[in-house]
Amino acid sequence: MSECARWAVRANEIIKKIDIVDYISRFVKLHATSGKYLRGNCPFNVKCPENSFTVSPEKPIFYCFGCHIGGDLISFVCKYNKFSPMDSLQLLEAIDMNKEPYHKELLNEQLEDELQIINTTINELIMDSIDVLETTKSTIDILQGIQSRVATLYANVHKANNPDEQ
Numbered sequence: 821m822s823e824c825a826r827w828a829v830r831a832n833e834i835i836k837k838i839d840i841v842d843y844i845s846r847f848v849k850l851h852a853t854s855g856k857y858l859r860g861n862c863p864f865n866v867k868c869p870e871n872s873f874t875v876s877p878e879k880p881i882f883y884c885f886g887c888h889i890g891g892d893l894i895s896f897v898c899k900y901n902k903f904s905p906m907d908s909l910q911l912l913e914a915i916d917m918n919k920e921p922y923h924k925e926l927l928n929e930q931l932e933d934e935l936q937i938i939n940t941t942i943n944e945l946i947m948d949s950i951d952v953l954e955t956t957k958s959t960i961d962i963l964q965g966i967q968s969r970v971a972t973l974y975a976n977v978h979k980a981n982n983p984d985e986q
């Protein structure tokens with residue numbers, strides 16, 4: 821395998837392993853939108869309009885609609901730290917090796933409790949909404965969508981926290 825091919829394999833691997841939203845959130849305050857993007861203020865150019873910086877977790881890339889700087893996770897590290905692509909890759913690999921497993925942080929008892937509270941509250945809200953004539957069907961649909969996602973997440977977290985339970 822050539823030097824270039826080896827580099828590409830390593831780059832692809834790290835892009836898959838490190839969550840772009842998780843990483844960029846360390847430096848840019850991102851907030852969710854109704855679309856598939858998260859938005860925040862551009863970290864590269866103070867003159868960019870507010871919230872012109874976007875991150876797509878699906879693709880996974882970033883793009884600024886103000887200064888048109890965009891790319892993948894490695895490009896972000898290059899631009900943000902003014903590193904070479906190789907140094908950026910090495911930095912990301914070092915972070916990946918040292919980090920605590922994701923699930924240890926996320927799948928804790930507090931999250932489980934919070935999810936149960938949210939789940940119960942949404943359930944009660946759906947029950948209340950069904951009785952109110954003015955409530956549109958779409959509102960109930962949205963609530964049921966959120967509820968089923970929370971319920972699934974809660975079930976997964978509960979299962980992970982209680983491996984002995986059947």
Ligand SMILES: [Zn+2]
Nearest residue numbers: 862868884887
């Ligand atoms: Zn910008």
